[in-house]
Amino acid sequence: MSRNTQHYIPVRADWLAGAREEALDPAQPIVDPHHHLWDRPGWRYLLDDILADIRSGHDVRATVMVQARAMHRAEGPEAMKPVGETEFANGVAAMCASGIYGDVRVCAGIVGFADLTLGDAVRPVLDAHIVAGGGRFRGIRHIATWDPDPALLNPAYTPAEDMMASDAFRAGFAQLAALGLSFDTWIYFHQIPRLAALARAFPQVPIVLDHCGGILGIGRYEGRRDAVHAEWLGHMRDLATCPNVMVKLGGLGMRLPGFGFEDGSRPPDSATLASAWKPWMEPVIELFGTGRCMFESNFPVDKGSYGYGEGWNAFKRLAAGASTAEKADLFWRSATKFYRLPGVA
Secondary structure: OOOOOOOOOOOOOHOOOOOOOOOOOOEEEEEEEEOOEEEEEEEEEHHHHHHHOOOOOOOEEEEEOOOOOOOOOOOHHHHHHHHHHHHHHHHHHHHHHHHOOOOOEEEEEEEEEOOOOHHHHHHHHHHHHHHOOOOOEEEEEOOOOOOHHHHOOOOOOOOOOOHHHHHHHHHHHHHHHHHHEEEOOOOOOHHHHHHHHHHHHHOOOOOEEHHHHHOOOOHHHHOOHHHHHHHHHHHHHHOOOOOOOOOOOOOOOOOOOOOOOOOOOOOOOOHHHHHHHHHHHHHHHHOEEEEEEEEOOOOOOHOOOOOOOHHHHHHHHHOOOHHHHHHHHHHHHHHHHHHHHOOOO
């Protein structure tokens, strides 16, 4: 597929081996609040795989697994099938809680999927997730990415442009508030005003905006980096006035932002990554404050562009001038607060 239509960048182990760095500040505790696990044709990323990445020298204490259409139930009502992903993640968490795999607690928090457009009828699905999560289920992600350019869309997700404003979606969203659950949102930068409206309508629901707010740099956005940045920054400035919204800093190794890290003969080092990410991450930290920001790996999706260790080194470069307390926020405390993960860092 072309660079503009292929959703994922292939992971090339031999290419990634061309850039291996020692961990910077290896004593800094980390909670990775966004990764996936799956077993797909030609691409397996399960417990052993994430453990291998985590063992790159950084002190990762715990992780949060976010829905990715993995391990859905093969049978039963369609709406209930995503509960299988939570059952699977809770099993992985139990494996790690045994201590056999070291001190890291993979899947200490679990974010699943439930179709909020079911309205009030989504409640039994949410209840089933809570039971399946064994005390680890924290919320749901219902992907809302929409753009008029179909090349920018993942065909697995086909939300309506106005989904977040629909009566059905908001009736389902209200169930999150009733159950004390959080909401992960994956949207594109031009949709941020729709998220702000949702956040203001439901101030009691904790919301986290994934991947720096959905920056786009391919397709119709290619060559428009400055214009995209200006529009994105204005939307983020408004969103920052919603106190129930936090932001995940990461996800810029995907194809969508158009950085092209994957095109190099060697993987980018952490200094290169930090330089490219600085215009998109520093303003978010300034607007939201460290207490409402958290670094994320977004692995294995971002693994097509750089290694796990190099990614966290880049975050540490970006946070080099922060105080000890601010670093704690960015690397673990904001994540543990949002996902209610006491005692992991």
